[in-house]
Amino acid sequence: MAFLNDGTTRIACAQLTLRVGDPVANRAAAREAIEHAAEAGAKVVVLPELSNSGYVFRDAAEASSLAEPLDGPTVTGWIALARRHRLIVVGGLCERDEDGLIRNSAVLVDPQGLRAVYRKAHLFGDEHQFFVPGAELPPVIDTSVGRIGLLVCYDQEFPEWVRTLALGGADLLCVPVNWPLFPRPAGERPGEVIRVQANAAINRMFVAVCDRSASLAERDVPWTGGSVVVDLDGYPVAGPATETGDELLLADCALATARDKRLGEHNDVLADRRPELYRSIIGSVKDSAKEEAQ
Numbered sequence: 001m002a003f004l005n006d007g008t009t010r011i012a013c014a015q016l017t018l019r020v021g022d023p024v025a026n027r028a029a030a031r032e033a034i035e036h037a038a039e040a041g042a043k044v045v046v047l048p049e050l051s052n053s054g055y056v057f058r059d060a061a062e063a064s065s066l067a068e069p070l071d072g073p074t075v076t077g078w079i080a081l082a083r084r085h086r087l088i089v090v091g092g093l094c095e096r097d098e099d100g101l102i103r104n105s106a107v108l109v110d111p112q113g114l115r116a117v118y119r120k121a122h123l124f125g126d127e128h129q130f131f132v133p134g135a136e137l138p139p140v141i142d143t144s145v146g147r148i149g150l151l152v153c154y155d156q157e158f159p160e161w162v163r164t165l166a167l168g169g170a171d172l173l174c175v176p177v178n179w180p181l182f183p184r185p186a187g188e189r190p191g192e193v194i195r196v197q198a199n200a201a202i203n204r205m206f207v208a209v210c211d212r213s214a215s216l217a218e219r220d221v222p223w224t225g226g227s228v229v230v231d232l233d234g235y236p237v238a239g240p241a242t243e244t245g246d247e248l249l250l251a252d253c254a255l256a257t258a259r260d261k262r263l264g265e266h267n268d269v270l271a272d273r274r275p276e277l278y279r280s281i282i283g284s285v286k287d288s289a290k291e292e293a294q
Helices: 023-039 060-066 073-085 125-129 153-157 159-167 191-203 255-259 275-293
Strands: 009-015 044-046 088-096 102-110 113-119 140-142 147-150 172-176 206-210 228-230 236-238 247-253
Touching: 009 023, 009 206, 009 228, 023 044, 023 073, 023 247, 044 172, 044 206, 060 088, 060 102, 073 088, 073 102, 073 113, 088 147, 088 172, 102 147, 102 172, 153 159, 153 172, 153 191, 159 191, 172 191, 191 206, 191 228, 228 247, 236 247
Parallel strands: 009 044, 044 088, 147 172, 172 206
Antiparallel strands: 009 247, 088 102, 102 113, 140 147, 206 228, 228 236
16 A cells, blocks of 8 residues: 555545536646645545536536546546556546446546546436436445545435445545535534534545535535545544635545444444344335335
């Protein structure tokens, strides 16, 4: 593994200002952020959701016009930067897949090239108008710094989906997001951040979430700007982001420690599970959904 001298890996979340329909400017912003993260010693750089395209599409035609294949300029540019700086990039992509379907995806690239693509399975709001949801389990990739899992935004709101990554051995979960701004009580951190903290703690793995900048609304949609890196006890080690504009969060994380799932002398968050009980619960939920549909 590629460690700093103290056995940690520097993780960067590059919170960016994105503009819908301006992929050239968006790619330039991501490139500059990756360069700055490399200068700061980062070995993993996480970018926001839909980093190439922006988020608030007028219609399906606009989303389609902004979608790129995996060998398009965004991913190939990230690969070139990963090779130049010997690091890992995880970023969100408006993707046109091999069948011509439009996907809300996350990719992981490193000096070897494209290592993994994950298509968002849980679509939020009106995303069904633009994207076809993924239907495969999220990947866990062995990298030079450890095992990295991928999700996209709303996916991490589903604890059972996050748990699949812990069971797959992920040390670090990287999540590109675009969090719309929702009302919250004064002084409270965003609810999305709280749920990230919970996911990290109950699975005892590091989680790095990269949001977009809150400085610029997109077609009247304001953003949270809540990028955060959380440790395996559920505590933020970088963020939540405090700047309304672009911000580079950096956190030094001992990723290998996420492989120890023990809580004290007697408990283990994975070994203590009772899956034979959960199956009956899942079955009853499915049966209820079928009854409602009928």
